[in-house]
Amino acid sequence: MILVDGRAAVVVSARDRGLNYGDGLFEAIRLHAGRLPLLDRHLLRLAAGCRRLGLSWPGEEVLRDDMAALLEQGSGEGVLRLLLTRGDGGRGYAPPADARTRRIASLHELPPPAGEALSLGVCTTRLGDSPALAGLKHLGRLEQVLGAAEAAAAGWDEGLMLDARDRVVEGTRHNVFVVRGGRVYTPPVDRCGVAGVMRSLILEVLAPAGLGGGEAPLRYHELDEIDEMFLCNAVAGMRRVKAIEGRSVHSGAVTDRVQALLAEAGVAWLA
């Protein structure tokens, strides 16, 4: 089911700026046991993204109403996709003065379950550095599309994506965490990459547990030196990693500890 500005629809205006210019943002929100445990965090991120792009905020209430209408159709588990665009807007990049944000909300089944731990490859497609857009879950996902096509062709569960300086930034659809010396680190997302909702929750639970290493660049060659690695996103939760480019990766005590901390924080749908 799809709601466009609150009404059931299967189509969107061909003049939509999301379609024509990637002028918008989206969230993929986990539906678990009939609820949306991370909705507040998704709405906060979406509002922050709207401010960065100068997209008018449709209001939290109307977004919650969209979600509630979809949940009436929903089973216990799934994914709610919430997409905001700058509405219709002729030809020309400059946002129209009277732009009105369009809401496209849809309910989807969970992606098919992967195995207990993921086998990763490293994509040839590099993530570009774009400080103007870094961190945002904006609609221009072509680099991720190309990376995901590589992963599918190679039979990897997920592809790691590097930036132009050979630093691991994220997976095509997951953020990345590594464990070194008993501390947990994740690459910064201030030049490229998505500031994931699950990523920020994990960063929050790490610090009080004494595990926090925070954000740190992760060079490709340092993948040989890590003790453990896991991935995350808001739909799948936390994902263990069993191999990178055929080399085994240990999933050990620290990963177990992070999983327990997330469970305490109410994220109960971990793989």
Next chain:
Amino acid sequence: MILVDGRAAVVVSARDRGLNYGDGLFEAIRLHAGRLPLLDRHLLRLAAGCRRLGLSWPGEEVLRDDMAALLEQGSGEGVLRLLLTRGDGGRGYAPPADARTRRIASLHELPPPAGEALSLGVCTTRLGDSPALAGLKHLGRLEQVLGAAEAAAAGWDEGLMLDARDRVVEGTRHNVFVVRGGRVYTPPVDRCGVAGVMRSLILEVLAPAGLGGGEAPLRYHELDEIDEMFLCNAVAGMRRVKAIEGRSVHSGAVTDRVQALLAEAGVAWLA
């Protein structure tokens, strides 16, 4: 008028991958005196872009049929917009195995005429480096949207966009040429920027005329050292520049010469 896969329509599937992931390409083609003088070049670029993205090519004939159907509605001057997306595609970045390229073709009026020469500013928004996407006119134009919003707010005719290393790459909707020592240069577009159709035509006519400097990086501080500057795109043709950030720019003999060369090459709609 809009044609979606050859049929008159005002809407597109809400599941379109162009909308959801920016997964597609577009061309803005000048309609002049009832004809499309640069159509062959646009189709060549579009086909090359499809190969880079692994987007199935719908075939030249069907695209020419779309254009012809729009021209039946068209007056003598305008812009044809031709957008290709990877069709519908559920959730998930990886292209579906059975993806079918969707065509969205539309006819638009010319943008309102600007003055004889343009007054430029320099955008705060930087272009990101993305080797995977550089040169392509893909659907993710958010950096250009932000740059164009700056230009509109500041009252500039156009905004120049720099990369992270303070090099001028292009305008929000034009490529850039500068004249130094009697030769004409344009910034490379192998890390960011669009490989414009008019840009490539200008590069072609420069060389035999002995004016060709080719591609060369243009640092921001070098804007003080240029003799002349002009912009171009396939819709407007060539645009003279009268000022950058309030400093006058000379439009001189070499710009006149390039304009004459383009006229000889059949580009007769120059500003």
